[in-house]
Amino acid sequence: MILPIVAYGDPVLRKVGEDIDKDYPKLSELISNMWETMYNASGVGLAAPQIGLPIRLFVVDTTPFSDDEDLLPEEQKQLNGFKKVFINAQIEEETGADWPFNEGCLSIPDVREDVNRKEQIRITYLDENFEEYQETYDGLLARVIQHEYDHIEGILFTDKLSSLKKRLLKGRLANISKGKISVDYRMRFPNVKKGR
Numbered sequence: 001m002i003l004p005i006v007a008y009g010d011p012v013l014r015k016v017g018e019d020i021d022k023d024y025p026k027l028s029e030l031i032s033n034m035w036e037t038m039y040n041a042s043g044v045g046l047a048a049p050q051i052g053l054p055i056r057l058f059v060v061d062t063t064p065f066s067d068d069e070d071l072l073p074e075e076q077k078q079l080n081g082f083k084k085v086f087i088n089a090q091i092e093e094e095t096g097a098d099w100p101f102n103e104g105c106l107s108i109p110d111v112r113e114d115v116n117r118k119e120q121i122r123i124t125y126l127d128e129n130f131e132e133y134q135e136t137y138d139g140l141l142a143r144v145i146q147h148e149y150d151h152i153e154g155i156l157f158t159d160k161l162s163s164l165k166k167r168l169l170k171g172r173l174a175n176i177s178k179g180k181i182s183v184d185y186r187m188r189f190p191n192v193k194k195g196r
Helices: 027-040 063-067 073-079 139-152 163-177
Strands: 045-047 057-061 083-105 108-126 132-138
Touching (some): 027 045, 045 139, 057 139, 063 073, 073 139, 132 139
Antiparallel strands (some): 045 057, 083 108, 108 132
């Protein structure tokens, strides 16, 4: 089932997610719905807060990035078919140089900005079967995971912009929260007046 994506301005996007356990209600159905919702919106990642749930769960499928001709063949190979569920994730370490990349977010449609992130991460997480992993990722894989991880920490990519950029975006972000934007996927806007 395709779920509405929560727009910028909703308080759930600012909550630090709670850990979940195997008994979380209808977890496999939720994960399935998150995949369907993400693909419907042409995303490469989706975190539970973006569908209104303040829990530590996100999904990532970087396959669409593997078509980028600017990437080295080994990067394309790494991104193609990378599809994972991350539950109760904890980034243990971020290393390497900061590097900029143009990011967007399904909760903040039509806003894209360069964001600096560390090039490598070490992360501990559970998969959908509650198997535990500790893995290291770099490059675009690390970036997509960092972006989604930020969501379960109550952080948005716009928080990482300079104060000047934030000021310049203020009106556009306010319009998004009021639903004054055209999107081709279902969204829930926090500041839309009822009865409209």
